Amino acid sequence: MAAAHDATPIAAARPAAEGVDPKALHRRIMIGIVVLLALLPLGVYPIFLMKVLCFALFALAFNLLLGFGGLLSFGHAAYFGMAGYVSAYAAKAWGLTPELAIASGTLAATALGLAFGALAIRRQGIYFAMITLALAQMVYFFSLQARFTGGEDGIQGVPRGRLFGLIDLSDDRVLYAVVAVIFTAGMLLIYRVIHSPFGQVLKAIRENEPRAISLGYRVNRYKLAVFVLSATLAGVAGSTKAIVFQLASLTDVHWSMSGEVVLMTLVGGMGTVFGPIVGAFVMIAMESYLAPFGAWVTIIQGCVFVVCVLTFRDGIVGMLGRILRRPL
C-alpha cells in the first residue's frame, strides 16, 4: 500500500531502443531547433519567443536536476528570480553592459545554489522538496524587504544597453538573436553534461543511491555539483529575462514560479532531453491566451498538474519518445 519498496522512481530512465544511436537523432533535432529559431521570428512576435526561450532554458536547467539528477527542487524560482534582480540592478544602478549584467546575475544564482544546495542535499526525497521550497520562500521575503530589489515595485526600466558596449539591444530582433544564442549554448551545455561521465554517475545515483555509494562515489558531491549547475543555468535564464523585459519583480521569486517550472517540465516530459522546451512553449502560449481570465490561469494550471500526474506522467515528449521507441 504505502510501502516504499515497490515505488518506481520519478522520471525513471526511458527504455532505449537497441542498436540505434540516439545521439545522431538528437543532433538532427538540435539542428532543427536552431533552424526553427532562425525562422520563427518571421512569423511570431520576438518578445513572445524570447519569453519562451528564457523559460525553456529555465525548465531545461530544472530538468537537469530532476530528470537526470533525480532531485525535485520546489524552490527554483529563488535562483531564477534572484539572478534577475542582480542582473537588473547591475544594468541599471551600476550601468554594466548586458553581458556583464547577465554574468553578475548568474554568479549570484551560483552562490545561492551552492549555499542552498549544500543544505538541501542533507535530506532526501520529500524533505528535499520541502527544504528547497522553504529556502526559496526565505529569498522571497528577503526580496520583499531588501532595499535593492525595490520591494513591491521591483526594479523597473532596466536598460537593455549595448552588448559588449557596441551592439544596441533596443531593437527586439537584435536582442532576439542574442537570446537565441544564449539559449542554444545552454541547451548544448546541458546535453553535453547529461552524456558526460559525470552524467553517467548521476544516472547511477538516481537509479540506486546505496549502490553508487558502495562503488565509492561521493554521492553528495555529485548531487551538489548538479544542483549548483542547475541553479546557475536557471540564473542565466532569469538574468536574461530581466534584461529582455527590462524588469525584475517579486513574481519571479514567488513559489508559484517554482511550481510553474515544475509544471513545464512535467508537461513536456521529465527526464527527456527536449521535453522542457516543448513544455515551456505550451505553458507560455496557454498563459498568454488565458491572461485576460485572471484566476482561471491558476485553476487551469492546477488542472494540468492533476491530469499530468494521474494520466500523463511521460509528458508530451516522453510519450512521443515511447511511440517512436527512441529516447528524446
Add this chain to the structure above:
Amino acid sequence: MADAHRAAAPRDASAPLLAIEGLEGWYGESHVLHGVTFDVRPGEVVTLLGRNGAGKTTTLRAIIGILGKRRGSIVFDGVETIGMPSRLIARLGVGYVPEERGIFASLSVHENLMLPPRVKPGGMSVDDIYALFPNLRERSRSQGTKLSGGEQQMLSIGRILRTGAKLILLDEPTEGLAPVIVQQIGRTLQRLKAEGYTTVLVEQNFRFAQTVADRHFVVEQGRVVDMIPNHDLDANLGKLHAYLGV
C-alpha cells in the same frame, strides 16, 4: 474452545481445508512460483521444506494475499481466494505469522497482542494467551520490539490465536532462537494441533519440523516436488538431504 474449532470445521471432514492448485506468483517482474500444488486437511500440520529461495515464504504470502501478482487457485474452506484482497482472506479465518515476526515498534506488547481484529468466533482469550506465554504478561506494557527474539515470536503467534483464525501460516518460527525457546514453540504447536488448529509451517530445520508435522512438502524452484509423510521421514533422509543440499 477446542469444541468451537471442531464446530467451525467443514462439514465434510475429508475435504481439505486448504487446496492449492497451479499457483503461480510474481515479485514485481520476477516469476517466483511456477505452479505450486498441495492441500491441507483440517487439523493437520504440514511443513514446506526447501532451500533458501525455493519459494516457501512466497507461497505463504500468496495464501494470505500479500504477493503482488498471483494466478492459479487457492481454495480455503470452500472459498476461492485467488482474487481477494488480503484483508478479506484474513476474515475467512486465516492467521499469518510472518518471517520477520512483524512486531510493531510503536505499539506496546499488549497493543500488539490486541491489534489483529477477531475474524471468527472461538479465538483464545487474552488470559489464555498470557497463560500460554507467561513472559508476555510480565512485559505487557513494554514496547513491542524491546522483547527478546523468542518473546517476539511468542507474541507474533499469540496475537493470531486471539482472532479465531482456523488456519495458521507460520513462517520460520524457530529461526535464530535458542534451543530451549525452540522447544517451547514446539510444545505450543503441539498444543494448538491438539486443540484443532490447522497449520502450514515453513521451516528450514526439519528436525524441528519432524516433532510437530503430519506431512512435509518439498518445495524446489517454485514448485512442490515431493510429499513425505512424517512417519516416513527417517526412511527418506537421504532423499531429503539431497533436496535441501545439506
Add this chain to the structure above:
Amino acid sequence: MTTIFGVSVQALSGQLLLGLINGSFYAMLSLGLAIIFGLLNVINFAHGALYMMGAFVAWILLNELGLGYWWALLIAPLAVGLFGALLERLLLARLYKLDHLYGLLLTFGLALIIQGLFRQHYGSSGLPYVIPPELSGGQRLPFMFLPNYRAWVVAASLVICLSTWLLIEKTKLGAYLRAATENPTLVGAFGVNVPLLITLTYAFGVGLAALAGVLAAPIYSVNPAMGADIIIVVFAVVVIGGMGSILGSILTGFGLGLVEGLTKVFYPEASSVVIFVIMAVVLLAKPSGLFGRSA
C-alpha cells in the same frame, strides 16, 4: 513602565501572545501533515488550501446560511474532511505505488485549483469574520490586555492537539494507525481495512486543518491566499521538528510561533524569515530534525 532589554513588557507579552497564536496554527497544521505523511507517504501540499477552505466554510455558513461560529467549528471540519476523503479516494489513491514525489505534485495542483476557485469567486482582498459575541472583550492583566478570543484560540488548539495525541497513542483506532504507518501490508493481512483507514486518516488530517481555519477566521481576514502563506512556513516547521513524533510536532509548532513572536519584538525585519533560518541551522546540526528519526 517596566522594560526588558529596552522593550516594554506590554509589547513583549503582546507579541508573545501573537506568537503563541501563530504557533497554535503551526502545531495543528504540522500535526495533520505528519499524520498524513506517516500513513500515506504523501506531503499534502493542499493542506494550506484546505485550511483556507475551513475559514471560507465558516464565512459562508455565517453570511449565507446564518449559522454562527460554534456551528462552523463543527460543520467546517466535517465538510472539509468529507471533501478530503473524496480527494483521497478519487485521486491520491491512484498514486501510492509510484514515487512519493508524485503525491506532492498532485496535491500542489489541487492547492492551485482550490485557491484559484476561491479567488475567482470571492476576490483576493479578504473578507472579515466577526468574533463571536461570547468571546469578544478581554481581560485586563497586570502586564497586558488579553483579548478573550485569542486566549480561546490558544486554549482550544492545545486541547485539540492533546486530544489528537491521546487518540493516536491511547485508542484502538490509534493503534491501527500507528501499526499501519509501520507496516500497512501486515495490518491488512490481519483483516484490517487499510484503504479505509487511509481515507479516514487523510480526512482527519485535513479536518484538523479546516478546524484551524475556522479558529483563524476571526483573527486574520478570510482570504484565498491565507493557506499558501502559512503552508510553506509549516513545511519548514515540519523539517525542523521531524515527522516522527506527534508530541514533537506540537511542541515544535508552538515553540517556533513563540520564537517568531520574540523576533518581532527584537528584530522585526527578520521575523518573516526566522523560521527558515532556524531550519537551515537545524539541517546543519541535526539533519533528521529535532524529534526525527534518522533519514
